[in-house]
Amino acid sequence: MGMPLELNTMIITKGNEKRLEENLFILEKEGYRLYPIDIPMDIRKTKESETRGTAVIRKLEWESEKTKITYQLISLNSSN
Amino acid sequence: MGMPLELNTMIITKGNEKRLEENLFILEKEGYRLYPIDIPMDIRKTKESETRGTAVIRKLEWESEKTKITYQLISLNSSN
Amino acid sequence: MGMPLELNTMIITKGNEKRLEENLFILEKEGYRLYPIDIPMDIRKTKESETRGTAVIRKLEWESEKTKITYQLISLNSSN
């Protein structure tokens, strides 16, 4: 009767993001993942890589054991 | 830096559900609400009313401080 | 960077509860589990068994990949 989910505090893209508009991206992940929404958070390519910048999730969808997030990139790390 | 959310363990429709197909409904609620998905749960018209039956949420969406759930009614309380 | 947790909507004791006082019990579970607190919920011995009654969780603790809940039994199913 339990529902497994994963609490996430940053966005790890693994390069799977798709650009919707200028600074708006969509990313799909396996499983149900809980991300804070409307709050700036770190975005990275991999868990181990440097931060790529800051993003805000604008939409989160759970369906068929997948999580889809739509996020807005609000700042890029100048060293990238 | 915190995100307010509400943990919900049953579906309270308040009569606001819209039928999509035979036993599939969509319901929109104010605020970000966390519901278990893919798990049978009680469905009621109001908090105080008797259970109307059992439903399974198939999709959950968070956007613009609203929560939209798509649920499948799997059994109806025979007394309703 | 993700934290696995399980969203629970009822208490499944599997007979592992320990009585602290008259109607106050403590139950330890493996992993981090999110239960609603201060809200009446179903309590069962196993997932498949009939409801044993209603309980309210008064305290939840997460530590060392274990979840400990302290709950108050507020009503017993008359058929048990």
Add this chain to the structure above:
Amino acid sequence: MGMPLELNTMIITKGNEKRLEENLFILEKEGYRLYPIDIPMDIRKTKESETRGTAVIRKLEWESEKTKITYQLISLNSSN
């Protein structure tokens, strides 16, 4: 039937932490707050202040509409 909670992605101490041991602290907050546990996260004095370093929450307790976290400071920002 809903339980309000707040999803937190960093520790904001507001100077209310109490030292338990060398690098182990306890902090109490109003309301039920969900923090990732066993995962490194930012620690700050206020929301607006610079990061003070990195901490890992080792224990989280919810009771009487309060959240108590026990955290280990694992690195200090060299500029503080």
